Amino acid sequence: VTLPPQADAETGGTRPRTIPEASVTRLALYLRVLGELAKLRKDLSYIGSYGIRGVGYEVVSLSVELGRALGLDQMQSVALVGVGNLGHALAGYPGFGGRGFPVTALFDVDPDLVGIRINGIVVDHVREIPRVCGERNVTIGVLATPAQAAQAACDLLVGAGVRCILNFAPAVLQVSADVEVRKVDLAVELQVLAFHNARRHGGEHPGAVAGTGGTRGHSESGHGVNGHAVGRVGGTR
């Protein structure tokens, strides 16, 4: 199969009068994507030359290469520590299991939680981390514990050989240099949203945003800051 870049530019033959609602939704997405085509090709070129000149990209082989570049060919296996509300939600989040990161182990300290099954996986006690992570070849640890339990859980994972930690707990972790930790702050996007909103509707504020200049008037996760450049800022420009 090949990806014909202008699949939607019908030539003008017979066509149904009405466009299905679901299709309209996707068309809006395509429009946005279309505006980023140059960037897309550049991005793909960074992982190598896997397209066919004059034709397009062969979907299967491109997918394979993209997956390889993203490390998805390396059989990831995720352990999730902390099965409270957030952990429970993450265990069932489609973006985890569905995109190459199967959650294969769950841990908690709460006796009420240890033993229950979530999505077919039994919750083990945190003290089992060394054994279970070894057995299931865990490569990524996700922390969804309360703040005060995060460091201990992290240490257990690292001790079990896990070298990638995704930290949802509101705590800063201390790890040795060979471990990569990424901290997720669920409120950051909220701040950004409030910031943009303050400029659009709110009272006058100093400063003016640098502005991406090129937003194509779309309303997704955006920039779209209205340029009421009230007040003064960095003098430049």
Added chain:
Amino acid sequence: VTLPPQADAETGGTRPRTIPEASVTRLALYLRVLGELAKLRKDLSYIGSYGIRGVGYEVVSLSVELGRALGLDQMQSVALVGVGNLGHALAGYPGFGGRGFPVTALFDVDPDLVGIRINGIVVDHVREIPRVCGERNVTIGVLATPAQAAQAACDLLVGAGVRCILNFAPAVLQVSADVEVRKVDLAVELQVLAFHNARRHGGEHPGAVAGTGGTRGHSESGHGVNGHAVGRVGGTR
């Protein structure tokens, strides 16, 4: 109170022999922060000139101005739609209520959930969105519903006058141009983590990452939720 930039550079008088463990942890944080001082001052300069030359920043007034620039002076009020596991977790997430975004309304369609209290707030039926959001002056809506319910919930919020939507549901939303939607994908950071890991430990891959060059060898790298993550890692210096 002022912020003395070199608070830790003691002159050499009497000093305790041992440094408290908790302090050591924070010192590591300071070191990282120190490396970003130039950037920090530049960032602050964008919102205006609120420092005192030769002295530092007056903490209280700087906080006020920073909060104003971020729109936190405008009495935000958050409504959360979808009180499943994720919604429940968000309702209790310290970064929401704790940082100027009090959750003042909760909604769901599940009869088992409607009526219960979470953090002192009663869960209302989704059909109450127009009334309740109006009464409580909701300015930001957070969606934590299943994918198929997200658009309907979004429409209700917009109909109630909400112009900022933070979308945790795995669905792309259609909104008019005056509404700002930010989509949060909880798996994006996982992908980035796997990508970096693939290069450090995994087999050989083509290409080399652009590399920001300046990471001072520290292991935090926390960005927000969405994919604004900059490429760093191994390969190029």
Added chain:
DNA sequence: ACCTGTGAAGATTTTCACAGCA
């Protein structure tokens, strides 16, 4: 004819260095 791959131009962000004030 058409689409990829990529050097180069353009735009933006980060870092540097120093002027200016307390």
Added chain:
DNA sequence: TGCTGTGAAAATCTTCACAGGT
């Protein structure tokens, strides 16, 4: 003297335009 504020340089990212295959 010391620290902020900021223009200018350096680094980085994005967009453009066209060479090179098919």
